[in-house]
Amino acid sequence: MFGLPSKSQANAVAGKARATHHARSIVADSAWTDDAALLASLETSHAGLDEEQIEDRLDRDGVNEASHEKPPHWTLQLARTFKNPFIIVLVILAGVELATSPDDLTGPIIILVMVVISVLLNFTQEFRSSRAAEKLKAMVRNTATVTRRASDGHSERIEVPVVELVAGDIVHLSAGDMVPADLRLLAAKDLFISQAILTGESLPVEKTAPEHAQKTDAQVEPLDLPTVCYMGTNVVSGSATAVVVATGPRSYLGSLARTLTGQREMTSFDRGVKSVSWLLIRFMAVMVPIVFLIQGFGKGNWMEAFLFAISVAVGLTPEMLPLIVTANLAKGALAMSKRKVVVKQLNAIQNFGAMDVLCTDKTGTLTLDKIVLERHLDLDGEESDDALEYGYLNSHFQTGLKNLMDKAVLAHRDLEQSIGKWKVVDEIPFDFQRRRMSVVLTPGGGEDLLVCKGAVEEMLSICAFAREGDHEIPLTDHRRESIRAMTHDLNEDGLRVLIVAVKRQPALGRTYGVADEAGLTAIGCLAFLDPPKDTAHTAIAALHHHGVEVKVITGDNEAVTRKICREVGLDVTHSVLGRDIEELDDAAVDALVARTTVFAKMSPLQKSRVVESLQRQGHTVGFLGDGINDAAALRKADVGISVDTATDIAKESADIILLEKNLMVLEEGVLEGRITFGNIIKYIKMTASSNFGNVFSMLIASIFLPFLPMLPLQILVLNLLYDISQLS
Known part of the structure; x- marks a missing residue:
């Protein structure tokens, strides 16, 4: 029932990881470079860039936006939703019925209505998720103070739109400013930067120019570099002068935006439904020709044999599956809303119930998010x-x-x-x-x-x-x-x-x-x-009781994370830092992830890689997070869970939103999701067995009867009556 990610999906993830690694290398290479050498490599100076240089770089690098990839037009997204094999089977059956009985539109209309419902649901989900990258771009629509050379050659400080910044611009920061691009500091005074949007850590970090900073080792995480400021973070106090080293998609934030674009991968339940659909299709592909040939040669009436083969195909098809699933999910969403769980994507409910591993951030989930x-x-x-x-x-x-x-x-x-x-x-x-x-x-x-x-x-x-x-x-x-x-x-x-x-x-x-x-x-x-919540220990014990393993994946430091996890009852025997998995291959990562509960100092792509590893091992994975640094993992997980106080990009990437950032609420949602998940599985099993029984009975009866046991429309009506009874 549950499948693994496809090779194409894995390749897409690898491509996005390479893009992020490239963005990181740009920043890391500049972190400790001598000021004069850095300015020379960027072909700039303390006096700033002139208009000609700016225009050339805008043409070369593009505007300073988080991502240049535009979501496909809604018509293309709508067309993609028809690629589902089950939808294709229903459309073909409706077409055959229309061709063989052009005067009777009842059957084709019923089938096409159900196809439209299913297509619209899938289209809505994909259309919403494609807006995530656009939300990320909207965050950086602001102005920045830069030094640039005017046409007469003199330098001046001016305000320019953030989207017009280019590599080599000299930027000035002060308290309250948002960092407009990836910057290498040239001078800084009492500069404190809040990186919570990228790391989740509530305390601001000190940043300074290289001559006053203690040089870090080569393995340090990019976000720990003391000489670099990242697009999207903000200045808490102090002032600084810096040079732009990366803009737009080449920036750290821009590389994250790439992980939020493109078609979202199928969840474990989607893969399961698809596998069931293909199983029915393969069974149909075998049964229909056999029935057609047996009836044709046995009775000599090939048209009647063809109609009977179509009857078999209709009989094997659970026509009401999209509608049954939708009704069941809607009922589950209503029940979950009463438990302070808002379902944004209906298809996520079954994954919520099937979830056996929950990956969660530490800050605000296990802790109070308050020093x-x-x-x-x-x-x-x-x-x-x-x-x-x-x-x-x-x-x-x-x-x-x-x-x-x-x-x-x-x-x-x-x-x-x-x-x-x-x-x-x-x-x-x-x-x-x-x-x-x-x-x-x-x-x-x-x-x-x-x-x-x-x-x-x-x-x-x-x-x-x-x-x-x-x-x-x-x-x-x-x-x-x-x-x-x-x-x-x-x-x-x-x-x-x-x-x-x-x-x-x-x-x-x-x-x-x-x-x-x-x-x-x-x-x-x-x-x-930042102390643990009173309810965290009880909630984790309850999730374990229901078969859900909890793993903590955070950007915070290891000592703090281990202490909190120990206090809430999690096993901290094995803990891993982000840099520990950076160079490992997939097999080594899988072995490490299987035995580890605590992951600290994790970058956004490293969080996503842990989720992917768990999926490769056959787990249905939920991810709970509320920051931009969680967006990639939220999108990768089988069910992305966020909270109503999260950043817009996290809520857009999530499937389910909790009205309280509380694991007790999550446990109640899991139980309700399991009820819904169980009902859907029951329908699939009952319908498949019932339809097969009907078809097998007709096949045996056709051997002894001189006429067709049932017409396609009669089988369709019988199936619909049976399916409608299951809506309750």
Whole structure:
């Protein structure tokens, strides 16, 4: 019943993978190239491009759109839906009946009505999916600030439509901007980029020019390159100057768009129905000529023999299959909508019920999609209210942009009463070289309190003392190592750690600076996490009980993913990084995927490859995701599942949309899908056995009767009456 993807489908996937690999190589090659060499290779300069260069590059590379491939015209899409073998059989039978009995249109009309219903359903599904790439293009219809040379030779900053950007353009970024193309940074100041749209990670990442960045190894994922910004991401804070290295389909986002175009692959149930159709066709191809020849030679009336052969063909054909399936799916969709599951593609319901492997993202599905302060500890790893209180003072009184961790600290509103006695004296803002920030407060009485919060190594370098109980002791190298070991253990558990330190001193009566961040006393640390949902463990256990294996495929880091998966009851014995499967052949990937539950740091095409591997192994695969980075896998899966808060492109690529991003809702949908799936399978089995019995009875009767046992129209009516009774 369930088939494997065809060779042509596999070749198409391989082609799309090569396109994405090419886009990645363009970016990777430029990441660490010397600025002068990079600008020379792009035939540009800091002064920008002139009009002639821009026109030449637009002609060469095309406009800066996510994908140039247009969906086929709706008439061509409609014509493609007639390629179904079962549809072809019905059309041929209607044509033969019309040719043999031109005055009786009842049979042909009934068959053609059912063909039209089936064709329209398939056309609607394909037409909707073809709009996914267009949605992706719409995301980048914006403007960008660039430096270009005017006709008189002088350089100027101007706003241009994003679609007019070309390789070699000098682009300027500031807070709030969307990155308009794949860029290599030339200069950056305090630049933080949100890559959630591509990776799913909620925290922004720091980007900087190559001279200030720590060079990564050759195996690093493109999205982890610190010197490159990608089309579609957005600037959270800071500013930068960069050069465009890839536009349109050559960009990372553009390569993803290619995976969303073209004809969608058949799901496992579609392949099953097609195999049943071909089985009936092959049986018909054998039976009809045999009946025709036996009747013709046996009774000498070849026209009557031909009509009887047509009767056999009609008898073997489950004419109401499209309508029965549609009615069953519609009823299932209505029932599922009451369980907060919206079915966008009716044909996905049976795959939802047949699903035996669910691949899901981590963020927002297993977790709350919200950074919370998980622990506040002293330097020995014990709970500490002092660390929380000082951290709260730092986050509350800072005037800069409050990040997600600051907001998590400020969620402890019970500490609001502790800030009343403090007044702000000064502030030493955050920067990416120091990786910390300080506020200076006073309670009055001529004493100032400097409260500093920041990254572990940077904080330990400015601390001279450590708080132990009510005492302050010198911070020795041995003590520093014990603090590093504690914070490392927290990092291994997937927690992000900040250290809090203070210094009390007489009021200086002047502006505070970085030099004053010295001789501090380390108080403790704050540990942050996107925690698991309360319902995740129960839901995963329920899915396992119903025979659905859960695998987590995420762009987030391995430590965080393993911790969350362990807490919700998933086996984390084997975990794999995206780069681990990059160079493996299909056989090796299949073996790896079969024994692995956790996949971390996965690129969009790597997610899709895992889904394809599971399908090759005979599984019916569901994929739950909500970002652009999930769109390729959503489209590849037998049933793509998204949520109503997902990006437009994810919802367009999905077959089913959950009104709650909750695995408990998913479990209820699976059960309802299985009821629908079971009903359809029952119909196919009952109809096939019933029709075969009828035809076999007629065949035996025709040997002894001097006339046709039944006319084609009589068989059609009999089949319809039987099928209509099954609609209930």
